Amino acid sequence: MPMPAGTGSVAHALFVSKDRRIPKIRIQTRQLENLLDKRIVVAVDSWDCLSRYPSGHYVRTIGEIGDRDTETEVVLIENDINSRAFSSQILACLPPLPWSVSSEDLSNPIRQDLRHLCVFSVDPPGCKDIDDALHCTPLPNGNFEVGVHIADVTNFVHPGTPLDDEAAQRGTSVYLVERRIDMLPKPLTEDICSLRADVERLAFSVIWEMTPEAEIILTKHTKSVIKSRAALSYIEAQARMDDSRLMDPVTTDLRNMNSLAKIMRLRRIQRGALTLASAEVKFQIDTETHDPLDIGMYQIREANQMVEEFMLAANVSVAEQILKHFPVCSLLRRHPTPTREMLEPLLRTAAAIGLNLDVSSSKALADSLDHAVGDDPYFNKLIRILATRCMTQAVYFCSGDLSPPEYLHYGLASPLYTHFTSPIRRYADVIVHRLLAASLGIYKLPTIFQDRPQLTSIADNLNYRHRNAQMASRASVELHTVIYFRKRPTDTEARIVKIRSNGFIVFVPKYGIEGPVYLTQKGDKGGGEWFVDEQEQKIKKMDGSVSYSVLQAVMVHLEIVEPQPNRPKLQLSLI
Template structure:
């Protein structure tokens, strides 16, 4: 049978339309349990031996997913009305719920209650859609209970007290999540900790032993209430409020910024009260303060030199071209934390230091992580009572930009030395901290594997094993090129060419190789050969779906998290020496001046003559005794690459720098044995130029044929205000940088030389790099051609083609190029503008996550390296503050704070001498900061530091507050440096 559903909807143009849809009801919809004789065996999912079945409501599905994902929670009925409500309200929650329903081990069964003749209900007059859906869930629960009466108990799990009362009146047993654990699952001790807090009123107070999970009804308001959504929208339309994403200062979590196009510059939020419960990444509405209350960023480093700081308000206690595989970006400031006291006031003096300042009045969208936050519990104070039973404790996230989170746990004593994952549930206005719940334990603090897992979770890196369905897409090993491959349309046999690859040490996923050979007319044939991944990665396959979701391979110091299964990345597609492999190749004819005469794209078969490391290739280039074919071709390619590089520089390409570091890893323990700056050689630059040339050529080809649906990569021109930090620093040392164009900036950087300081130019380039915007993937149809520009490369168009083994963007581009050559049809994904845009957004997100994970891995291994070492090293000042400096250590690629004030333990790191008299004098000195001159001077004139000044530091690791290990930098005298360059005991 069927009936018509009628409802009204508002169109995008604001028109109201009546919609009528046919709704079919059936009798042959199964219950999913073998206890039901009428249920087909193929539909059996629930266990006949379960102690009971649970039916969950929508709020449980939305807010208690960590609880539901626990292995102890099985045999659950998910009504289709619940699945639909979750899909409309929260896509991340919907995907997690679908994963539970797909798991054989969890036994979650989707019951199509909305299409069953006996469980479908119509809305009653005056009944809200939400109340109607709650009633539908109760009806479905009653249907199960009646059908299985005497054979299986069926329980409705709901945290809504009203719904529970109605269920009991209708003869259905209903219970809240916390009560369910206490009464029916005492065996699962950690389950109660996983019940989300602060989402809805779960239990009546009398059910909760004093209402431990129910917040007191009368508490002092800590923060201003947020405006309603309609008030926020009206304020934005009228220009009273400004919308943007909150970025919390990594140096000072009490300070944040909201970028605003309407204001024209960042809006400063100074203090947690003005942030008003907003967290890093939230989209917020900000109201500007009166101009008389505008201020500048804090002129002080947070904290007073304490190891790790505190960061806890105790008020509530009583109640470059991105071909950089093999090297990691140097860590930024290590674990700079705030004090236990309120932060130093932001700078008010001087109109030049002021900037628009505001306060958050509303949250437009939250960025709370569904995966939770990694961290540890705040250690109890010495006078604190022992933690027994249910305890309210503070959880300290490892990422300091996030506030402490209050959770309730019965495991506090056993969790004190553990890394945990905690999720946020709510942040009411009467709570100093957000409220959350325990999710899981990762391991012991300081354990390398545990801390690596923290890195991966914090950066949302998928480390789950590939599914059997994905592995089924991979050809069986051993694999080899066959005559069938050679006969493929458009496939050229290039096995006769002297092809070689040049990669970092230990590289197994070799996705590019090169060749050059002279032509009879005096020109050269130059070739870039890229692994033909799309020959094996078919659109829409399980492996393709998984690769698209992962988007990139993540490289940590000691391991690699692949985008594709290893048999494909390390064998079948890897262009290994002496092996025949399939490629997608770009062949150019170039003259002696590296000018392109013609370009050809082709699928091919190659046989690499050699898989070289950068050092090996460089050695061949430099050794005049070697005259073999591969070495001669390397020299020719290097010659052409230098010309290409010079020509790019003439167009305005920036030769920027990043403080990349490289570790020597112990093969048995995988601990770092040594660390140092990554050295770039001509061989690196040669490969880079060839990859850039291929990427540009492919970008031109696909954009020409598919102007509205090509995947490209652009690097937006930085806004003038983004250059202010480097301009101010440069001016302080008499250096003028012209940032009007990339070419003028490139010329200024070339001229930024200090003969007495060979590292000065690189440091200026590093600081300039930090002013750049992020390069982004985008759909060509979303931007005008002049916006395709890649600013850093000075290229009017660019894409990624050269690394399909490790980047899904390159896979998408390979498919577009194959369509250009009419080897494959244009992918369906390319025809879907919205889908392509969403895909580009995911690529950008995953690329950044992988970069951040790599940097965090470098930080972790740097801490491990210095754990039992004290090292003295040369450093440079990169920023000055009223109470300290930020310094960069070139030898180790480290940047961190040096305090000019006494440390909390009574020691001082202020002066260039360790004598007690100097320490005392330094401790009593007050410092004056001159922002314009980028100088900090002690009032007695005994110490003076300016940006770019050389200095010397002692480096060691300390155990900070809340089990936070941190790298500590302390000033020493320059005279001590020479003898102290070696490690000291």
């Protein structure tokens, strides 16, 4: 937002950045009228040592401040996300549409014809980029044949092509509240690679023979052709499993899969896998205006957990296979063990409410979290959210860069892990598909895998892109939260998750929102009449008349305020 300070046709203005950490920037412009109340991009040119502000120049206008599309564009720029349309060179790499499985594909000796299997997919509602599908067939010996079928993206994305270079650079698809920024062009993500119902598609399959106790007896990896019988949403899959009148093949297979998944999940938890929680917010979006109509926390169903269990198992199975063949150039994913210092905030909070958490191992922590149940239904979820906050992010790495003990994925309690199940939306999985194909002798390993420094830099870029995508998703949620509450000031219940010197941070379970509640106003000297008891994790009035403690329920008022022009934010205040 420029402030004019000049005469004549060239105006001198101060540009105020959206990011508070950046100083105001002097610019000169002939079109000041057009820039007021706009989000603009400014480049810094120099900073005179005698000047309070750096000097820069206007680059381009993004749009009106406060407009949803403008603010979404700002989120993308701030998180270095490439949302440009795919170039003609990239699109030239795609097979022509309409595409279908050819007779060459079917007669190819590397590919198994699995079109006879009852394959189905289970995804979030409205999902078009379907990466994965499943099957579960009872065998004559009482065991089950279970398959995870993943879109065969590398059949279409070849190393060293403009399409591959672009995907490698983007690293991941980015999911905002109202739109998706694809890693690969739409013809691939929504049609050619998407494992939609009733069409033949190419897949990369992991197939196990499992006992009814979910013990794996045999594992096979193969390229395949499948034909999905049903593309279900989590809600539909759950409704089918729950409806005892339904006995059709898909529903029966779903139930069998679910009973295997429950055993697998239990076993994973017994090994010490953590069931962590995050505050995932879901918006219901108006199809016409794209404005949020409703907001709430994301519901996890048994069907979600069933799919997750088999995806985890496929990822572990593929990690073992590629590492066995390529010990120094496999792309894996690890989650470092948190240090005692990192877990300190969680331990302090727990101790204050008389909860003893054992953090000596992931198993000990998982068990402690399971026992942390109070009368409050949100209590356990809150403790898990706090535990998640103490962890570092899981990261991609090249197997040759670390020693095997460091490969551990702490959260999943798995000594080995990778990403194989989402190649439509993650480039890491594309790399892993190439490793897997080479390990089976289907293709030669691309030359890049001989170049360790290059692989390390690919892993670094993937970590950077992955993190930016998460930050952009969160910023998009914050933007839509502001839009939603702008016309809807609300009173609701919240839980205190952290005590601060001037108030506390609360979590609002109904909306999955978190924010500060201030007890003292800015400018109060020495926190006014409040003091913090670190030991008990309480903030108290000096006279002892009122106190607030961690995990306590409070009523808060939510409304949008603009403390500074054009910086609207959600304010939470105590009722």
